[in-house]
Amino acid sequence: MSHDKALLSIQNITKIYSVGGLFSRERISAVADVSLTMSAEEPEILTLAGESGSGKTTLARMVLRLVEPTSGRILYKGRNIIGIRNRKEQMEFMQDIQPIFQNPFETFNPLKELDRYLFETARNYRGREEQSIDQRIESVLNLVGLSMEEIRGRYPHELSGGQLQRVSVARALIASPLLLVADEPVSMIDASLRMSVVNLFKSLKDEHKVSIIYITHDLATAYYISDRIAIMLRGHIVEIGPVRKVLVEALHPYTRLLKESILQPHAEASWDEEITLSTMEAREFTRLGCKFAGRCDSRLPICEVSDPPITHVDEREVKCWLYVEQEKHRVVSSL
Amino acid sequence: MNVLRIENIQAYYQSTLYGIARNVRAVDGVSLDLHADEIYGIAGESSCGKTTLIKVMFGAVEPPLTIVGGKVLYQLDGNHIDVTQADAETLRQLRWKQVSYILQGSMSLLNPVRKIRKTFWDFTKAHEPTIESAKFEATTRGHLDRLGLPAEVLDSYPHQLSGGMKQRVAIALATIFQPKVILADEPTTALDVVVQRGVLQLLRRIQQETKNTLVIVTHDMGIHANIAHRVGIMYAGRLVEEGRVREIFGEPLHPYTRHLIQSLPAIGDKSERQGIPGAPPNLADPPPGCRFHPRCPYAKPICSIEAPQLTTIADGRRIACFLAAKENANVS
């Protein structure tokens, strides 16, 4: 898709951290050469899924400009957001892209009343329609299922996690953004309150045309609300495509492993196969070749040596040697 | 055969700070029995009292947590021990050799400046003072081997291990004396989904081999569905439903349980799910009568006046709800 039509275009983004002591420094790619595009024409919910260390949170923070990439570009409406220094451009950027953080109790200062954030945001950003500040705040609160009466003068500890997260969403919506970046927004909320927040995200996209980058390790909720999903492993996107395809007919062996490890809350479900866990999982970061090769049952010789390219298969993009035509033929002919 | 009997335990957090007294009724009248050779799950959300219940079961009751009433009776090898009345020495004998505890975030259990071997040594020496190092080495290595953990773990520091590995080491620590009861409080919460599977499989295997009692406390219903034999659902400090896992998930009776299970999305199914309106109550000031009534779609007048008792409505099935008890009475 041409870049003019793209809302957000992430191009070859890499983030490298140096870890270690004085004598043994290692360079770890938290995000390795990731490219991703979100369309401006249709709002969508794109999930970044993966375990811890997959790079999904780092990638989100780079989109939010909280972390600077080591290399690559992030184009928002055609303009690179990485070099932004002046306040005016910064405000323009934040008018369109807003965050939702994981821990609702950390999102707000425990010593400050919540409505102060709402008023502050309303004062700093123009709305898209002509409305007074009070009206704007009341309307976003209603949108998330709350009212000014419930929030006025209240401190964060007086509300539940679910309510707080909804206030967080309301605050983000005051600026009328086009894109929300939500980092595990429901993982710290109780199960009984979770679905109402998840349904809220769904309605934001369906009825209010807001695109959402949704980060999670919970594939079940990802399936429920996303349009597309990207599975990340150790900084790479290993599979990306429509959620029905990726999760139901998983191509990449890692996607399959993730899917199988999910605990479905049904009495009939249970895993039969025992899996063996790797002993030092952190070593996967510094592997040559495919990062999953150490745990993969279907690995080919080339997987240990060379990083697989991205191939287009059946509406998805997969980063796996199994799907590269020449490799498949080579394997077949050697049997 | 009952291994543990909890009778109407009431444990509150009581404190006074700058003249303001707080009385949080974390566990408010819970009774249950644990059998030998079973995995019992305790389900519930945050602030339902499940962690407090585990602390009481382990005897780790320190101010501001106070046991206001009830009994916790262990029946192990013919000994009867009431944790609420026991003295410090009896508790010490009980702990770790008979009853062990895997905490939430066991990562913090491991001393960051000592090698794992030293931690194991400290634990072993504390409970078996006469052991010699050769025997200790052999026993520990054998134990780790049985659990599928590499021996090189002993020579590592905690920060060199991943979260999943640390948790498995914590499980190894908790099972080294082959206790009769293992209490696990959110053993996989901070772990990735794949590692979680490995850790839970390990726990299940240990239970199958030693035939002891494993209590898993977690809010994740998926874990209960896949591992537990029986499950007890807690809400706001009380047990609201209990039964065999197949039956509870197949046909949840309590409105809270029903909503909880039905609200969870599943892969392959995009049909709409609803959360439960409202929020779990503040345990310092809980609602009168049934604590779930403000959020219950089937609430009747009596629910706000009288608290329903946990009654047995079928073999191995208990429920605390006026509606459900009546329905089942009609059916049977």
Add this chain to the structure above:
Amino acid sequence: MRSRMRVISDLYRHDPRCRFALSVIFIVVIFALLSLVSPYDPGSSYYAPPSLPPSREHPFGTNSRGQDIFWLMTFAVRNSLTFGILTAFLSRIIAIFVGLTSGYKGGIVDRIMMVINDSFVVLPVLPILILINFIMRGQMGLMELAMIMALFGWAWDARLIRSQVLSLKEREFTFTSVFSGTNTARILLSEHLPFVTPIVLSTTINNLLWAIGMEVTLAVLGLSNIGIPTIGTTIYWANQHQALISGVWWWLAAPVAISVLLFIALYLLVVGLGTYLDPRTRIQRMKGALSDERA
């Protein structure tokens, strides 16, 4: 203002250390204010019979120069307190500004500020003050001394405040504020300052103690303006007139006892305030107050 009164009344009612501390401080302040109605001018001498022990007419007795010690002390305490408060206040302002800015901005600004800061930390205060006092030869008033002391008193605390800000800067509510469009100055003041306040308050009182202590040290050594009555200069004069040897012990006892009491009281206040203002207990209190209201 009302919330501040609530703080004091809460502390008074519930923390016995603070009860003692606040009472003593209250008495000392009243004592200092009495200087406004003193029947004797502190500059004059020999208006009363010298070296009298404490009596009804002269509650603290009189000194060898024929001055009533009680009324003299009211001026002494007033001057010492004013001096200390002024020093503490001035150095707080510098410390807060440096700590907040340096911590939040980071980078080159932080580095430059910390180099300046650390230079001030390692400067030996007493020798420099002695030197300055020698040069000024007792021409320096308390005001000038306060300003110089303030320059020495901010560096340590600026670093404390800076480390608080360094950790606060990474917390999510800071990012929420950024995305709410708040500018840096407002973030520092409305998000971070409430967390920094306990440190600021305890260091203020520490600074106050340090300033008064320094003043006493300098005065006792005869290095400050001995014409101005302060706790320190009173001790100086008592020593000059060999008060202990000549049996006029009450001349020495009065300033020493008052300063010891004041120091203990201020210290206890710091400790009590610290607990009270700690964000964790603050939240506990807010929660507790709530269930109070509902019940």
